[in-house]
Amino acid sequence: MNVESKSSKRAAVWVASMAAFLTPFMGSSINVALPMISEEFGMDAVLLSWVATGYLLAAAVFLLPLGKLADIHGRKRVFMIGIAIYTVTSFLIALSQGPFILIGFRVLQGLGAAMIFGTSVAILTSIFAPGERGRVLGINVAAVYLGLSLGPVIGGYMTELWGWRSLFHVNAALGLIALAMTLWKLKGEWAESRGERFDLGGSILYGVALVALMYGFSLLPSNEGGGLVLLGLLGGVAFVLREGKQPHPVMNIALFRKNRVFLLSNLAALVNYSATFSVAFLLSLYLQYIQGLSPDRAGLVLLVQPIMMTVGSPFAGKLSDRIESRIIASLGMGLTCIGMGLLAFLHWDTSIGYILFGLAVLGAGLALFSSPNTNAVMSSVDRKVYGVASAILGTMRLVGQVFSMGLAMSIFALYIGKNPIVPEFYGAFLAGIKVAFAISAVLCFLGIFASLARGNVR
Numbered sequence: 001m002n003v004e005s006k007s008s009k010r011a012a013v014w015v016a017s018m019a020a021f022l023t024p025f026m027g028s029s030i031n032v033a034l035p036m037i038s039e040e041f042g043m044d045a046v047l048l049s050w051v052a053t054g055y056l057l058a059a060a061v062f063l064l065p066l067g068k069l070a071d072i073h074g075r076k077r078v079f080m081i082g083i084a085i086y087t088v089t090s091f092l093i094a095l096s097q098g099p100f101i102l103i104g105f106r107v108l109q110g111l112g113a114a115m116i117f118g119t120s121v122a123i124l125t126s127i128f129a130p131g132e133r134g135r136v137l138g139i140n141v142a143a144v145y146l147g148l149s150l151g152p153v154i155g156g157y158m159t160e161l162w163g164w165r166s167l168f169h170v171n172a173a174l175g176l177i178a179l180a181m182t183l184w185k186l187k188g189e190w191a192e193s194r195g196e197r198f199d200l201g202g203s204i205l206y207g208v209a210l211v212a213l214m215y216g217f218s219l220l221p222s223n224e225g226g227g228l229v230l231l232g233l234l235g236g237v238a239f240v241l242r243e244g245k246q247p248h249p250v251m252n253i254a255l256f257r258k259n260r261v262f263l264l265s266n267l268a269a270l271v272n273y274s275a276t277f278s279v280a281f282l283l284s285l286y287l288q289y290i291q292g293l294s295p296d297r298a299g300l301v302l303l304v305q306p307i308m309m310t311v312g313s314p315f316a317g318k319l320s321d322r323i324e325s326r327i328i329a330s331l332g333m334g335l336t337c338i339g340m341g342l343l344a345f346l347h348w349d350t351s352i353g354y355i356l357f358g359l360a361v362l363g364a365g366l367a368l369f370s371s372p373n374t375n376a377v378m379s380s381v382d383r384k385v386y387g388v389a390s391a392i393l394g395t396m397r398l399v400g401q402v403f404s405m406g407l408a409m410s411i412f413a414l415y416i417g418k419n420p421i422v423p424e425f426y427g428a429f430l431a432g433i434k435v436a437f438a439i440s441a442v443l444c445f446l447g448i449f450a451s452l453a454r455g456n457v458r
Helices: 003-041 045-073 075-094 099-127 130-162 165-185 200-219 223-243 260-276 279-290 295-302 304-319 325-343 352-379 383-416 423-452
Strands: none
Touching: 003 045, 003 075, 003 099, 003 130, 003 165, 045 075, 045 099, 045 200, 045 383, 075 099, 075 165, 075 383, 099 130, 099 352, 099 383, 130 165, 130 295, 130 304, 130 352, 200 223, 200 383, 260 325, 260 352, 260 383, 260 423, 279 295, 279 325, 279 352, 279 383, 279 423, 295 304, 295 352, 304 325, 304 352, 325 352, 325 423, 352 383, 383 423
16 A cells, blocks of 8 residues: 555545534534524524524435435535535624524535535545444544534533634634645545436435424424324335336435345434434433533533543444444444433432443443444445445434434423423423433334344445
């Protein structure tokens, strides 16, 4: 291997890791700033939720079509355009003078994020051989968790000192650095599907169905939510039937039909994110309302999980280069199940030590699951569909996140209705949290079997 190829590999790891850090750091840090944004623009709770929801929906809708475009026109090209859009919209959001302008730019930022999500892992998989992928994918996953870990802490201090706009200024600066590194250091291009036609009609049908499904699930158990979920499912069926007849589909259905490893690895990812994403949200409320902790102390307790994930992911990824991914990922899913089970036994005066232990077990499980599972997905497909495979896995993550929050909101609606979380309803609130964690533990238990049944990659 020559020096230039080694340099390009190092550059790919640095650039992909910066991009992997950037988006979760932004997402987790802006949550801390939402009250200040609401106060400045006079936004109610529903409108404020669209600051996060608009970004998430846009990222999910565009992820798969842009992954396919990257396979056709070049993964590095789409990656660079994505970073450029993300950087520019960060500057524009910082200049926003009204709530609707801010939300509009957040939607555009979600488009840029989709370009990054759909290509960064695909670029790493294109450059590194199967025996090296686990290690670099583990580093990439660790960067994601590092962003999640530092976002609330750094974002909280920045918001307090310089206001919420400073978060977007910093993200724009980081985006410029990542873009410069890509232009300067990352050599080559990867487009093994060059020359294929892009399925625009399928992409539109996919987007409409996914928006209906994700937004509808977030509105459950209302009638409107149920209707949208049904519409989304029918649209999904229509999309699958259409794609099976297309010569160059935006999603190759054969990837699921004929590739057991790909199908079950993505299913395991969907189950994992659906079960675990709402943990920080639920525990943050529990620690502040039931345990009476201040927001900063609650944030420090919650740091345990992402720190375990950041430390453990590179180790788990490297291990998956030598041991079958299904074994390590299944062990991780098992630990995740135990962690969720421990949290299902929270009560009024549960010790902080017990909560820290549960979060540590959960974080270790997620570390062991995530990077080996990613390695399994990307190693099970042909080079020409790396962009689509990466995008599908990213979609599983985003859909799982929405399902997880939708499940939590549905349980709250059943237990406390539309009442505020005040001492009068603390008992029902705590019961709802315990039920949410118990359901998540069951989902993770079922996920163990999906993970084990995938078969071997090698």
